[in-house]
Amino acid sequence: MTTGTAPTRDLLSRFESLGDENRLRILTLLDRNEFTVSELVSVLQLPQSTVSRHLRVLADDGWVRRRSEGKTRFYRMESALESGALELWRVTAGTLAGARWAADDAERAQSVLAERRERAVAFFSESAAEWDALRDDLYGSDARFAALFGLLDPEWVVGDLGAGTGTLTDMIAPFVKWVVAVDRSPEMLAAAAVRLGERDNVDIREGELESLPVDAGELDLAVLMLVLHFAVEPRRVLAEAARALAPGGRLLILDMRAHDREEYRETMGHLWLGFTEDQMREWTRLAGFEAYRHIPIAPEPEASGPALFAATARKAD
Template structure:
């Protein structure tokens, strides 16, 4: 059955009690709990709860539960008749001493909330980074930034390893191609990326990518280039699979003297000077090269890193004599 539409006279009865008008005024600008409303209006919680129920039953307010508390606010979608009536009632008592005192006490309640927050940060600032990492993970802020990516992008994670980066990118883009030359790494990546239907996991070398020309909008090489014998050849291949104006992101090591990496991890290059990398990228067909040193992580034992971005120029058309 359809609930009969209440008349304006019924609505007037609902707001006839001054307590209900005071409650509506208090929660018009912000959410408040029953306890906060009782403190602001200086009323027993039982009285506040009773009048809130009446207002809720008649559609004047909305509420939500959060933990052990319930938060109340004026309903955001009152019908035109209710809005017009409320405007008249609010105007009639808005400047009365009682209404002004209510407003001042609501401001005091909100100030008390801010005081608790400020007190926490005043004592926790020194430990905040560690606490946030314990609560939400050390990479929560960086992972959240991926939501700024264009959701239509097709991204290549070239040298994907075990697929950690592909898994981070997958929720935010249209398609990810995870490619690596190591079958063992790809097996781990395939297991990690199985939940994502729009991620492909393929074996292939950076110098001969299993992708069509202009297949990607973005190519990412995360700690990959130092394993490549011929970086210029690899960058030309990356250019081939990027669409015109596509972007490449290279993250790798700054020059260092850790010779043991050659034997222990198969590194071919001990980092890259910015001018050398820039020259290779220009020769491979990229412009707008930008190399940015990354901040050192105090807990990390390896060399400092850089991030390099560049834009792919269209390949000139061949002239046939």
């Protein structure tokens, strides 16, 4: 005899919660936008205690949901209403368009939302000069670039050639199938092993860039990040990268443009004072690459080193 009692009671409760004009006003607003209690108070021109009481009723009956951001609570119409409740609300909402309060509530709601937007605009207007530094302070200087690794094919095997302490490998690894990190310095690789210890898709290998410990065609992408100027024979490095890449595989280079800072040979062990576009274009062609692109990178104001370039190419099929 009790079969169906709970659903019936639930339906009755739904009807009862819609039997108050202020609750209908609240639901109409929350069906269109998300609001805080204080914003609803401003729109409805009702005491906060009254708005809070109605929200509790609507929440208990499953009409609205709440989410928190810090100390702020936002309310919105429940997006997963069961079919009976959804149809009930559609019928009800259809009769409310001409309600005496509908236009006034909608106008005040737009004012509240406009004020919310203006607060964000004001923040950015006041913070424009410091925004980059503030963003870096909040999220780290690499955060804006890290998401770009999501453009990599998740099935790729990537070679970080001249991996050093594994900074780039650590950033790439979450986005691809496998990373082969190669460096000739045991000390650098020891530091990389510590950094990459929890990565289960990284292979650290000691070896020379001119004679990579990588099988032919093993890589889908080869990255040479600020390492080519340390190579005795950059052309051999590029030829080895081509050998290690599968047909159609990609090459990415970041390095210095040609410069005249001779002291770098002594102070930092640089063997090449950067590279010209003509050099890189010819060397990559001879190594078996095509579709070479050379992009000068504008130096950052605080950077003290030479200007950089980025280059991409594809191994011929």
